[in-house]
Each structure stands twice: as structure tokens, then as C-alpha cells.
Amino acid sequence: MIKDDCVFCQKKEIVLENDLAKAFWDTHPVRRGHLLIVPKQHYATYFDVPAPTRHAMDDLLFVAKDYLDDRYHPAGYNVGVNVAAAAGQTVMHAHVHLIPRYVGDVKNPAGVVRKMIPKAVRRLMS
Numbered sequence: 001m002i003k004d005d006c007v008f009c010q011k012k013e014i015v016l017e018n019d020l021a022k023a024f025w026d027t028h029p030v031r032r033g034h035l036l037i038v039p040k041q042h043y044a045t046y047f048d049v050p051a052p053t054r055h056a057m058d059d060l061l062f063v064a065k066d067y068l069d070d071r072y073h074p075a076g077y078n079v080g081v082n083v084a085a086a087a088g089q090t091v092m093h094a095h096v097h098l099i100p101r102y103v104g105d106v107k108n109p110a111g112v113v114r115k116m117i118p119k120a121v122r123r124l125m126s
Contacts, residue, residue: 003042008093011038016064020056023064026097033072033100035064043094045083057096064098074100076109 002009015035016023026034037057043049049057061079068074078099082089101109 001042002040003093006042006091006093008036008038008091008095009042016060016067018056018060018063020053021060023060023098030078030097030099031074031101031105033068033074035068035098037061037064037096037098039094044092045089046081046094046096047083049094061096061098068098068100072100075103076101 004010011022011024014022014024017040020041021037021039023035023037026036037060039049039053039057041053043053046054065077068077078097078101080097080099081095082097
């Protein structure tokens with residue numbers, strides 16, 4: 001099903017796609033080349049996506065990585081999925097973030113995912 005009121009279902013500016021998934025630029029990128037990989041059908045969260053579609057998303061994730069390697073030459077990547085509002089999901093259409101990382105883009109990239117949770121950082125520093 002495709003929802004008329006879902007911004008990701010209606011997204012037409014596609015960078016890459018396969019039969020079941022599509023990738024497009026994040027409108028609020030964390031870094032240059034930040035892509036979102038989403039199922040073409042509407043599923044609210046990553047855990048709602050059926051296995052064949054998850055596999056298609058994963059396949060597209062690797063194609064997208066090669067595309068970004070050729071275009072931007074990043075030094076690394078963050079791959080992330082937010083599930084539900086409590087975890088930071090703001091668009092309730094399942095999606096995977098592919099975020100290229102560049103040498104020096106942050107002072108200390110260690111534990112960057114944990115840095116979103118201040119108490120976790122304090123524990124790491126103790």
C-alpha cells in the first residue's frame with residue numbers, strides 16, 4: 001500500500017531504486033551524501049517490513065554505498081534505523097539512514113551513536 005499523506009510514499013526525486021525499495025537524499029542531511037533507503041510500499045517501522053522487502057532495502061544499501069564511494073569518497077559510514085517516536089523516528093515510514101563520514105567531520109567520532117544519549121556518554125567517560 002502507498003499512503004497519499006506519507007511524504008516518503010510520495011517521494012519522486014529518486015537517486016537509486018530496485019523493485020521493492022528506493023533511495024533519495026535526506027532533506028535534513030547530517031553529512032554530504034546522506035541518503036535514505038525506504039520500502040516503496042508503506043510500512044510504519046523497520047520491524048514491520050516483510051523479509052523480502054528488507055532484503056531489497058539491504059541490497060539497495062550496498063548499491064548506495066558504492067554510489068557514494070564513487071561520488072564523494074567518504075572515509076566511513078554510519079548506518080542507522082530509528083524505530084518509533086521514542087527512538088527519534090519522525091516520519092512513520094520505515095527508513096534506513098546511510099550517512100557518509102569524512103575524516104575530521106567531527107573532533108572525536110568514537111561512540112558517535114552513543115553521544116545522542118548524554119548519560120551513555122558520561123558512563124563511557126567515567
